Amino acid sequence: MPESKTSERKKDHIELCLQDKVSYKIKTNGFENYDFEHYAATEVEFDKIDLSTEIFGRKISLPFMISCMTGGTSEAKKINEKLALAANILNIPIGVGSQRQALESKKHYSSYRAVINNAGKVPVLGNIGAAQVAMSKNPADQIKLLIDLIEADAMVVHLNPLQELLQNEGEPDFNGLLKNLEIICKNSPVPVIAKEVGSGISKKAAKKLLDAGVKGIDVAGTGGTSWAAVELIRSGQTDTFFSEWGLPTSYCVRTVNELKSKNKFTLIASGGINNGVDVAKSLALGADLSASARIILLELMNNGSEGVVSLIKSWFLTVKKIMYLTGCNNINKLKKIELIRKGELF
16 A cells, blocks of 8 residues: 555655755854853752652653654654663653644554553653644644544644645645644643744743643744755755744743743743753753754664763763762753853853
């Protein structure tokens, strides 16, 4: 049986995301504009630093998530199996890629279930696109099907207007999104998270999403994968303006965090999170946890599950060192320190 158009597109996306051509070339995640204030009088015992935290009431060992990547193809099954094994070893959450293909056919259900079959007891996040939510006639039932498919602990609705706008097969009409999102949030048995895919979520957009009932915001700003670049390359086009479109991750985290004074929600920093320093700065700016996708996929392809585990452990060794040098013995304290903007040091 031939692959569906959706499955073929997923294959293209995997192949392109293994190339440097799809990363931002000019815009960054913005974290280079901040620095830590050294605390010389630290009394923190390095070996007793606690990196654990919670997401939706579930304890995890690190404030980090393997972000939504892929599903709906035979290649995706192997990738998801290995990523889930790494998440299980580290006791951190993992998200599946868009489950749109599962709404079209049962053929690749196993590519999604590969996650829960290997993730053990770690939180697993489902995923569907804003276009599918906006167009759905029965959004609550549709989401329930996807949640049940992977026994999801939370459901991600990814917002990708730029990608849909530039994709040859794109569906950029999001009319009805917020109304259907509200229906989903009221009826979903698990928390709903709104996530961008690389262009960032502004404070204004985040407020609308929180008003609709989401319990998590994953800002996914610039600095990592440019999905505009992915789609432009797929269609044989070049457009440096739109391939660099978006809001830096640091800006999104800092400004969306301001909404916490009136709203209770989980704030996730993703978009160009490529090392432990990025992780630590995102937490200090207000994120509850950080997440990465493409760099994790590249490590997986080169060094398997063991490589992913080693990479993430190395990042959090850096985070621990930063916590020691800033006087923080747990993640909550790290989230309360103030970063210095680079210009303020001189």
